[in-house]
Amino acid sequence: MKNLKEDYFSPFFSHIYVEKAVLEHARTRRILAKFPSATVIEIDHYKDVFCRSRQSIRFQRRAQNLILAAKQGTLLYEGAPVCQSFGNRYFYYVSCAMNCIYDCAYCYLKGMYPSANIVVFVNLEDIFAQVRQVLERHPLYLCVSYDTDLPALERIAGYVREWCDFAENHEDLKIEIRTKCASEIFVRNARPVLAVIYAFTLSPQAVIDAFEHHTPSLIQRLSCAAELIRAGCPVRLCFDPMIYVPDWQQHYEAMLEEVFRAIPMEKIVDVSVGTFRISQDYLKNMRRQEPESLVIWFPYQKEGGYCHYPDALMEEMECFLSGRLEEKISREKIFRWNV
Numbered sequence: 001m002k003n004l005k006e007d008y009f010s011p012f013f014s015h016i017y018v019e020k021a022v023l024e025h026a027r028t029r030r031i032l033a034k035f036p037s038a039t040v041i042e043i044d045h046y047k048d049v050f051c052r053s054r055q056s057i058r059f060q061r062r063a064q065n066l067i068l069a070a071k072q073g074t075l076l077y078e079g080a081p082v083c084q085s086f087g088n089r090y091f092y093y094v095s096c097a098m099n100c101i102y103d104c105a106y107c108y109l110k111g112m113y114p115s116a117n118i119v120v121f122v123n124l125e126d127i128f129a130q131v132r133q134v135l136e137r138h139p140l141y142l143c144v145s146y147d148t149d150l151p152a153l154e155r156i157a158g159y160v161r162e163w164c165d166f167a168e169n170h171e172d173l174k175i176e177i178r179t180k181c182a183s184e185i186f187v188r189n190a191r192p193v194l195a196v197i198y199a200f201t202l203s204p205q206a207v208i209d210a211f212e213h214h215t216p217s218l219i220q221r222l223s224c225a226a227e228l229i230r231a232g233c234p235v236r237l238c239f240d241p242m243i244y245v246p247d248w249q250q251h252y253e254a255m256l257e258e259v260f261r262a263i264p265m266e267k268i269v270d271v272s273v274g275t276f277r278i279s280q281d282y283l284k285n286m287r288r289q290e291p292e293s294l295v296i297w298f299p300y301q302k303e304g305g306y307c308h309y310p311d312a313l314m315e316e317m318e319c320f321l322s323g324r325l326e327e328k329i330s331r332e333k334i335f336r337w338n339v
Contacts, residue, residue, distance in 0.1 A: 012101075015039045017049050017067045027122035028068050031156055035066075045069070050098075050115045057289055060116035061103055066156075071095065071121035075130045079143070082277050082306060084240075084337050086270065088141030088174065092134070094127055096120070096159050097148040102180060103213040106243065106295045109147065111282025118148070120157050128166055131173070139172035151181035154189055161189040168193045178238065182216035182224035192232035197269055199236040200225045202259065204251035207243045211295055218255060222262035229267050237263070239325075240274035240337065242317050243295060244309060249320060256324050265328040273321050274337035277308035 016038045022028050023042065032040060043049055046069035079091035098119040099109055110116075121127070134140050144150060144163055154160050160177060167175050168191075178199040179186070190198055203211075205218045216224070229235050237259070245251060259265075276295070278286075280302055290296045300307035308314055322334050 012064050013038055013066045014063070015041060015065045017041045017043050017046070017065065019043055019046060019069045022068060022070050022122050025070075025122045027124065027157070030158075031066075031068060031120065031122070034156065038066075043067075046119055050113070050117060050119055052115070055115050057110060057114075057116040064099075064101070065117045067117055067119045068122055069119055070123040071127065075127045076134060076142075082279070082337065083143070083146070084272050084274070084335050085141065086176075086272070086335055088139075090134075090138050091141050091143075093143040093146045094131070095147040096124060096127065096144060096150060097153060097157065099147075100149045101152050102149055102215045104180075104215065105211040105213070105290070105293050106241065106276055106278075108278050108282045110289060111279070111285040112147075118153075120153065124159065124162060131166075132170070135170060135172055139174075141174045141176070143176045143178065145176070145178045149179050149181055150177055151179040151183065151186040151190070154181075154183065154186045158189065160186060161191075164189070164191045164193050164196055167195040170195075176236070180212065180215045180221060182220040187224060187227055190228055190231075190233055192228075192234075194234060197234045197236050198225070198228055199238050199272075201238045201240065202255065203239075203243065204245075204255040206251045207245060210245065211243060218258055219262075222258060226262050226264075229264060234269045235267075236269045237271045239321055240272045241276035242274065242321065243276055244298065244313065244317065248317065252317075252321060253324070256321075260328060268329070268333075270333040270335060271325055271329065272335045272337070273318050273325070275309050275314045275317050277306055277337070280305050280307050283307050 013035055016035060018028060018040055020042050046067045049067055076092045076094050079085055079093055085091035099113060151160055163175055167173055174195050176197045176199050180201050200221050202221060208215060208218060225235050286296050301310045318336055325334055
């Protein structure tokens, strides 16, 4: 298998699995129309394909398939301890899709899911209904792009546009859409809605080259963020996760110089700063899949079921970046995950 040629792999989304219950759903039909050459396979439940045993995530990454399904049961989840709430009391996230077209070596989704195939839940109206129910009780800060990179799927699903429309018509709702994407269709659909924060994950180009496979470059992400700022969109910059590499300070300094040149820092909503951390269970799963990954096999410190860099290194990296950011923005706009 080590010598298997690229020619043996099918193109991305050559096969699309569709739950029978959503075969005639309007979003299903719209998505299928974008892949006229794909083989459509009807299934009873997405887990019949997504949760099969003994799948090779590494090989699936080279030829991902698409699964269209309905999200059932609980649709909103309380924010995880490793994620930042940005001072919001009612912090939740929702899963509109699972998995990502990008291939970041450190991504926790690789330890969370048994498959590299992408699931898109087409019953967005049910998620909207549950959000309305929560809003009847209290305000809501909702992250909609944690289990995928939603803007990277915009050409397929169009969910950025739909979330913008929904947020515009609901008070007490604030949405974060986190991304590494820089596509034209994302920019076109990302309307300036005050309740929607576009959060760009930024890394030094050396980290992108080594670990953030198939993602836009730092310059492309900054260009996209700057364009949204000019259009009046709320933009957050996420220096999270920071990844340790040799000469890390030099690389992050070079990144900040690019950021300060491209972005009017006085116009951003805020920034997040955080070094890499991950569930101990997810990391264990990832190490089985990636026996040679430098970022996965770092000797992390274990604490409370999570793994992170040793305290001294974590503090050094985060304090360095926060200190440089304080030269451009107020301390109140800088959020660190472990503070």
